[in-house]
Amino acid sequence: MTASPPICADDERDLLGRFDRVIAHNDRIEPRDWMPDKYRATLVRQIAQHAHSEIIGMQPEGNWITRAPSLRRKAILLAKVQDEAGHGLYLYSACETLGVSRGELTAKLIAGQQKYSSIFNYPTLSYADVGTIGWLVDGAAICNQVPLCRTSYGPYGRAMIRICKEESFHQRQGYELLSTMMRGTEAQRAMVQESVDRFWWPALMMFGPPDADSPNTTQSMAWGIKRDTNDELRQKFVDMSVPQAAALGVTLPDPQLTWNPERGHHDFGQPNWDEFTTVVKGGGPCNAQRVAHRKRAHDEGAWVREAATAFAARNQERSS
Amino acid sequence: MTASPPICADDERDLLGRFDRVIAHNDRIEPRDWMPDKYRATLVRQIAQHAHSEIIGMQPEGNWITRAPSLRRKAILLAKVQDEAGHGLYLYSACETLGVSRGELTAKLIAGQQKYSSIFNYPTLSYADVGTIGWLVDGAAICNQVPLCRTSYGPYGRAMIRICKEESFHQRQGYELLSTMMRGTEAQRAMVQESVDRFWWPALMMFGPPDADSPNTTQSMAWGIKRDTNDELRQKFVDMSVPQAAALGVTLPDPQLTWNPERGHHDFGQPNWDEFTTVVKGGGPCNAQRVAHRKRAHDEGAWVREAATAFAARNQERSS
Amino acid sequence: AAALAAYCLMLGDDALIYSHRLSEWASNAPDLEEDIALANIALDLLGQARLLLARAAAADARVVPPMPAGSPVPAEDALAFFRDEPAFRNVRFVEPDNGDFAVTIVRLLIFATYRLALFERLTGSADPVLSAIAGKGVKELTYHRDYAGRWFVTLAQGTVESRSRLESALTLVWPLHDELFRSHPIEKLLAGQGVGVDPADAAAEVDVLLDQVLSVSDLDRPSVAAMGPVSNGTGRDGRHTEAMGHLLAQLQVVARAHPNGRW
């Protein structure tokens, strides 16, 4: 990471003042602007985690490409997984504007030094999971990400605008798959219900721990990196999902889920936060598998990347 | 290969006389006995080719182990492929008594400098092929090999006795699979017929070219390495197979196949000898695949064999 | 009509099976850009396959496997998921495992050059549907060919390792090259009617292009024997490689578990 050049205290006070004004006006910070080191570090951590999530997220869905049960669904799924690679690209590029290269970030991912969304540490066990991931997981991601389109760092916000547009397309496709399957055979309906049962709680965990246990939220909100608290977003997601589940004809696996007319929101149960902690610490069903997969693909591709670099260097020599 | 030490002409004449007498009496030549260099070279070539055939032969059948349609058949097939590895072991050992190591032979196989039976350059395309290989291919192999139990070189002859016993067991199992399938569904019967159609002619080719085009036969027979001509063995195989095919209820794909009461044998058509030549020269449907498979397995196993060697060397040092 | 259907299956199955292989690269490619490019090529070919299988079913409904009464499975899916191995008419060229990136690039270069040569001629097909499919495909295949060509030269001139892997890849893939240009009676028949293309007619052009890439890369055609037929038949006759059964087991497993499924 490129640290800011040393500057004296007065200058720093001026710069900080300007930075704070930009934030206060909901304007964008751009790559060449001065920014506090911690703001930069927080952004790098968040954008990298988001980029890694897109890349690791290719695995659970990619698992079903060769087995997709119709050619139309195969095309949709392949295009979606391709989009995720594209999202990863934008986000790594956004990170590069902060002075960190894709190679460095990938090395940290493989070494387990940077995280990705815990949801991708759950396996996909049936084709219905492709639909459920679209509906619930992309749905939750959109809840998280739409506010980020207004995030204070310019390149990140602009990447999010493009990503969110594609994500809502994916979400609709996932919902449409489930709704088609629900109009199919009894076995298909059971497959959808079983899938929703497995993914509902992990989807709720995607918003992170309850606000009381989320120490970084306040600073991130003050900086305009984050725009809503975890619990606010979770509530929004639940309120959005309940009528969709009813329209599909599936039951969400939460006996405490009821409409609360006083709050104007649904009350709902809490996910198993111990499980969340375990998964974040590497003990989910697929953590080891996901990182090993990425490491293998990266290692096996090393000779290709080296060849491309050598070829480019030679051609540059020749043309100069 | 360990060449015989230089000896003077008189000695050589005596040794050759003794060698010829052993051959004439149908006795066995043993590893420590003197033998003509060409006899040794011919034996090495033939035994190595036979050993390689066992090892390469594991691939077409091994292809169906994970997909065997009943647990009983899976056990039979797995045991059979295991037996083939065992046969390979005996035969490489027999070759080692002639002064050539398994490693040298494997290197020659992988480099395409030594052959294996051309039949294994055909693919297995259905589970019926497992049965057909047992019935026809092992059947042909037995016709070729039973006379070799009386071959003049001791270690080879003794290995063949054991191998032939197991091969006839395999042949019966293959026949039994086909006969069970013929009592199954229409689709299964069609699968058996299709498989027999594909393997009949390649099986006939297993006896080698017609006697007129088989220049080495005379010398090999004189040395007692070979006991019957190619055409004699082929006739025997056809005569054996016709009633078995009738009992199974399959048609052998040769319109010229008829009983000739005068000869007391079946007349039959000739295989496509051009195809045979092409396959022997590397142009069969699976030549490249078979050798690449063996090379990959051998290369990927190199570090394991090296570890075992290093471990053994270290322990020998310690104990000495 | 039966011949046209069979011909569309040949072209459609080539695309379907090769798309399957390329799609296996998803999340496994050497870099994100390659992940995206290979998925894109797989998608293009999948699109071609769908149009061609639909055309086959329209030309002769008898090629579509019978489905249980009331099954909502469309013809393209019945063809892709419910035919057995011998009914597939793709060349064996598209079946083997991907191997490493070098094998993939060699295979893609040959395949895209071959298919582009066919599609360029097919744009003039007397069958308006085939002609339209070919017109759309030409743009896609030009990209595929150029992508593979660039990588071919890059690997040839990259590092010692990449060049050595490329050479091994050439040796591995080349035995399957000849089958592409072996004319099948159906291809000859439809070429005679101005509907299809006899691949033998495209062989010379394809070879010139491949030789150019080899020459730029300072490589020779490997001297290896061509992969022979089985009982005098090849993939076009439904006689495939041992890889095909394993591929179809994955391709068809979910669809076959739900013959009345809606997806």
Next chain:
Amino acid sequence: AAALAAYCLMLGDDALIYSHRLSEWASNAPDLEEDIALANIALDLLGQARLLLARAAAADARVVPPMPAGSPVPAEDALAFFRDEPAFRNVRFVEPDNGDFAVTIVRLLIFATYRLALFERLTGSADPVLSAIAGKGVKELTYHRDYAGRWFVTLAQGTVESRSRLESALTLVWPLHDELFRSHPIEKLLAGQGVGVDPADAAAEVDVLLDQVLSVSDLDRPSVAAMGPVSNGTGRDGRHTEAMGHLLAQLQVVARAHPNGRW
């Protein structure tokens, strides 16, 4: 009876799926001797699977999937080939791809040590069939364990590369270790009746043995997180790894294409 059947499926499916994986080594092992040994172990486990699936069907016929009228498929095959993934009750430990020879040896060492500890206890089962199956299996598993143990030490003390591969293998396999000793309610129930074994009771003994092999090899247990459950369930509850679906697609493809087939 339902509990006994479920318990036999657990032990039987462990053997069936692991046998499948080991059988993939056929013609791929580092040397002929290893090809023979791994096939032998796969055969032993396949034999155990057949006895246990038959016992499950005898204990409670309702576990056997319904077959079409007149189907000649025996119960052991209906169980192996016609159950869907969630009905398999094997531990996830046996599902992943083989990896290299080091991964295979680490997995085999742990699996054989674990299963031997269970089978030694099962020889005293109140169910005479289970007791007999265990008695036969003990000899086989002792050989499997010793074979893996010898190779483990050989790789640890062999070359720099073999030791390094062994260490990576340990890291890869170890997250699946804990699930072996997680008691399922059915295991507890049958252990209480003197019919089955609670694997938690065997954990200490297995760990001592594994630690001995590690210690001889001068290696430590890797400090990696255990693989977590899915919706609080594991393989014993029918919740498997992503590898399982691909494995079953191959295992079942021919049998399912011929539900009335005789083999």
